[in-house]
Amino acid sequence: MNLGYTEEQKAFRDEVRAFLNDNLPKRLSDKVAGGKRLTKADYEEWHAILNARGWLGVNWPTQYGGTGWDAVQRHIFEEETTAAHAPRIVPFGVAMLGPVLMAFGSDAQKAHYLPRILNGEDWWCQGYSEPGAGSDLANVQTTAVRDGDDYIVNGQKTWTTLGQHADWIFCLVRTSKEGKRQEGISFLLIDMKTPGIEVRPIVLIDGEPEVNEVWFKDVRVPAANLVGEENKGWTYAKYLLTHERTNIAGVGFARAGLASLKRIAGSQSHNGKPLIQNPFFAAKVAQVEIDLMAMATTNLRTIAAAASGQAPGAESSMLKVKGTVIRQQINALAKQAVGPYAAPFVSELLDEGTNVDPVGPAEAMPATQAYFNNRKLSIYGGSNEVQRAIISKAILEL
Amino acid sequence: MQFKLTEERQMLQDGLRRYLADSTDHEKIAAATDGATGLDHALWDGLAEMGLPGAMFTEDQGGFGGEGFDIMTVAEELGRAGLPTPLIDSALLSGTVLAETRPELTQDLVAGKIVGFAHAEPGARYDLAHVATRAEKTAEGWTLTGNKAIVQFALAADGFVVSARTSGATDAKEGISLFLVPHEHVTLRDYPLNGGGRAAEMTLDATLPEDALLGEAGAAYALIETAHARAIAGQCAEALGLMETIKDLTVDYLRQRRQFGQPIGKFQALQHRMADVLIEIEQARSAVINLCGNLDTPERDLHVSAAKNLIGRVARQVVEESIQMHGGIGMTMEYALGHFAKRLSMVDHRFGDADTHLERFIHLSQSAA
Numbered sequence: 001m002n003l004g005y006t007e008e009q010k011a012f013r014d015e016v017r018a019f020l021n022d023n024l025p026k027r028l029s030d031k032v033a034g035g036k037r038l039t040k041a042d043y044e045e046w047h048a049i050l051n052a053r054g055w056l057g058v059n060w061p062t063q064y065g066g067t068g069w070d071a072v073q074r075h076i077f078e079e080e081t082t083a084a085h086a087p088r089i090v091p092f093g094v095a096m097l098g099p100v101l102m103a104f105g106s107d108a109q110k111a112h113y114l115p116r117i118l119n120g121e122d123w124w125c126q127g128y129s130e131p132g133a134g135s136d137l138a139n140v141q142t143t144a145v146r147d148g149d150d151y152i153v154n155g156q157k158t159w160t161t162l163g164q165h166a167d168w169i170f171c172l173v174r175t176s177k178e179g180k181r182q183e184g185i186s187f188l189l190i191d192m193k194t195p196g197i198e199v200r201p202i203v204l205i206d207g208e209p210e211v212n213e214v215w216f217k218d219v220r221v222p223a224a225n226l227v228g229e230e231n232k233g234w235t236y237a238k239y240l241l242t243h244e245r246t247n248i249a250g251v252g253f254a255r256a257g258l259a260s261l262k263r264i265a266g267s268q269s270h271n272g273k274p275l276i277q278n279p280f281f282a283a284k285v286a287q288v289e290i291d292l293m294a295m296a297t298t299n300l301r302t303i304a305a306a307a308s309g310q311a312p313g314a315e316s317s318m319l320k321v322k323g324t325v326i327r328q329q330i331n332a333l334a335k336q337a338v339g340p341y342a343a344p345f346v347s348e349l350l351d352e353g354t355n356v357d358p359v360g361p362a363e364a365m366p367a368t369q370a371y372f373n374n375r376k377l378s379i380y381g382g383s384n385e386v387q388r389a390i391i392s393k394a395i396l397e398l
Numbered sequence: 399m400q401f402k403l404t405e406e407r408q409m410l411q412d413g414l415r416r417y418l419a420d421s422t423d424h425e426k427i428a429a430a431t432d433g434a435t436g437l438d439h440a441l442w443d444g445l446a447e448m449g450l451p452g453a454m455f456t457e458d459q460g461g462f463g464g465e466g467f468d469i470m471t472v473a474e475e476l477g478r479a480g481l482p483t484p485l486i487d488s489a490l491l492s493g494t495v496l497a498e499t500r501p502e503l504t505q506d507l508v509a510g511k512i513v514g515f516a517h518a519e520p521g522a523r524y525d526l527a528h529v530a531t532r533a534e535k536t537a538e539g540w541t542l543t544g545n546k547a548i549v550q551f552a553l554a555a556d557g558f559v560v561s562a563r564t565s566g567a568t569d570a571k572e573g574i575s576l577f578l579v580p581h582e583h584v585t586l587r588d589y590p591l592n593g594g595g596r597a598a599e600m601t602l603d604a605t606l607p608e609d610a611l612l613g614e615a616g617a618a619y620a621l622i623e624t625a626h627a628r629a630i631a632g633q634c635a636e637a638l639g640l641m642e643t644i645k646d647l648t649v650d651y652l653r654q655r656r657q658f659g660q661p662i663g664k665f666q667a668l669q670h671r672m673a674d675v676l677i678e679i680e681q682a683r684s685a686v687i688n689l690c691g692n693l694d695t696p697e698r699d700l701h702v703s704a705a706k707n708l709i710g711r712v713a714r715q716v717v718e719e720s721i722q723m724h725g726g727i728g729m730t731m732e733y734a735l736g737h738f739a740k741r742l743s744m745v746d747h748r749f750g751d752a753d754t755h756l757e758r759f760i761h762l763s764q765s766a767a
Contacts, residue, residue, distance in 0.1 A: 001400070001403065001404075001687065003399065005399055290708050294704075295681065315680075385670065388669065392669035392672055396669065398653060
């Protein structure tokens with residue numbers, strides 16, 4: 001048992017810190033810290049900075065231009081970048097599609113798509129969920145029918161995060177209605193500029209069009225864009241979900257959120273004293289902090305197991321549930337802390353360099369919008385109820 | 399950063415688990431609780447031979463461990479077996495005091511001798527500074543008068559480490575002293591405990607020689623706090639072991655018990671509750687690791703209170719959910735679960751409950767900020 005980092009890991013942490021200190025533009029970290037709206041160009045700028053250092057392919061092996069880092073190094077990188085308020089790496093190309101192509105793509109696909117993910121030529125989005133296929137993902141109904149050298153795709157995807165920026169979408173499509181539902185799904189790469197695709201943004205309860213509906217009407221996709229074998233897409237989709245679940249605990253986000261919550265509760269006053277000194281409020285903050293201290297160690301235990309070659313099982317489901325609940329509690333307390341000024345919503349305040357004056361404390365609106373936005377945490381990536389089903393299946397073995 | 403036990407600790411854990419599984423069960427524990435001292439003395443001697451108190455002391459003190467993770471390894475196994483022992487009182491509380499003040503006596507503790515710890519008093523609740531027992535200096539030595547509460551395994555102990563006030567107000571941290579008091583100098587009213595084992599209310603009206611004083615007069619508070627930090631590490635690890643056993647019992651029951659034509663574990667309402675219990679037990683394990691890894695760091699007290707708060711909350715959830723998921727059989731003293739659940743339930747009633755430690759955590763983190 002040893003809770004600390006090795007000397008090598010500490011040196012790596014210092015290297016990451018120094019890099020962030022020298023290369024993370026203050027303009028971007030200010031926006032992240034201040035809860036401002038990030039544009040497509042902001043994300044692309046940060047990706048380019050990381051890629052110049054060879055640090056964009058965080059979870060990629062070196063042979064594909066990735067870092068080759070182990071689980072502990074990836075954790076340290078995540079911890080440091082979050083603490084420094086760096087924008088997150090957009091996960092769809094780097095974290096999700098990349099590993100699937102490496103494992104199941106053809107040589108031609110790997111040679112074409114992987115470098116374009118790193119150099120920013122292609123922005124990917126994820127075409128999994130449909131109106132009738134949320135938690136029950138195997139129910140996808142979007143069809144791809146073979147026609148010569150093409151597939152003809154018809155159907156609808158939804159909750160497509162940042163799809164409005166995307167050049168490409170990776171989709172789960174139905175290529176067979178025979179047998180088990182899981183056995184008729186294929187994994188298809190589709191150019192968003194193809195005729196017949198329509199994107200409609202969906203404004204969420206935080207006021208932002210973070211997700212989209214994507215319609216496909218007789219969309220012609222070259223059969224060469226099929227990943228792996230036809231009707232084996234479910235296997236690839238599950239593989240992707242295990243990558244989606246790395247860093248699922250969100251410890252860095254939770255720590256940043258807790259620090260921000262304490263700042264807010266220290267500046268808001270309650271009956272003439274800082275809110276943080278109110279025993280009822282202080283008790284709620286302390287309890288979530290204690291939960292986070294334990295969860296951070298649960299996360300490290302899982303990372304250490306992964307670094308020594310153990311495949312994550314139900315542990316990632318446990319981390320997903322606990323991690324998201326903790327983050328949501330922190331968001332709820334921050335919203336409570338800003339008091340009456342949780343109510344005003346002035347969208348322009350989220351823009352960089354806005355000349356609109358905040359209504360009430362500057363942190364009030366970002367705290368409130370973060371609360372609304374992060375209700376998603378317990379819904380996406382396999383809802384927390386689905387995670388509980390996975391946990392109980394793994395241990396009850398019924 | 400790694401979370402595996404060392405080879406020595408792994409061997410100790412494996413050996414203890416086998417030995418306890420072969421030697422005891424909830425019926426034997428209940429019988430011992432009804433017995434004269436609350437302790438199965440043959441079993442305790444066997445555990446001492448395996449090095450159970452020895453693992454609580456460093457090599458310099460005559461043991462072969464003494465670190466936080468040694469405490470975790472041993473106490474978790476005692477918890478798994480649901481076995482009440484004087485380990486916390488004798489080896490961790492009195493042991494910490496004696497290692498500091500009378501190092502020549504730790505050999506006896508390592509060999510299994512039991513020295514009880516009589517600090518808490520009626521009305522003190524969880525305040526470590528509340529000591530109304532008085533110690534007066536006389537020509538011959540010391541006179542101790544007062545009352546001590548819930549002294550565990552008092553009838554099994556050869557003697558006691560007793561706190562008494564040599565100066566200051568009843569709630570002051572300054573002015574508390576520690577004494578080594580032989581068994582024959584105290585009066586005990588003994589009773590069985592809800593969590594198994596026995597304890598006693600102690601009345602002190604004793605005249606002791608000068609050398610009964612342990613360490614410096616009036617300056618014992620910091621040592622008492624250190625002893626409690628180690629005791630809480632042991633108690634939290636024991637609670638974790640109890641949780642693991644309760645989890646296993648409950649998972650087995652969900653698989654086996656059939657109602658409405660299927661195992662009750664097929665019902666989603668129970669599956670999700672069980673999943674939440676599992677998540678919280680992992681949290682409890684992490685809290686114990688954090689505490690045991692910080693017993694000798696400046697962050698010690700913050701982790702003591704974080705762990706004690708979290709363990710207190712999780713213990714309540716595990717107790718109540720496991721009884722509920724077992725249904726009627728969980729209510730009986732005929733089946734093992736009730737014994738483990740009651741023992742786990744008592745963890746929040748010693749060394750400060752979840753609220754007490756939440757308050758302390760807030761105080762510590764705000765004074766650090």
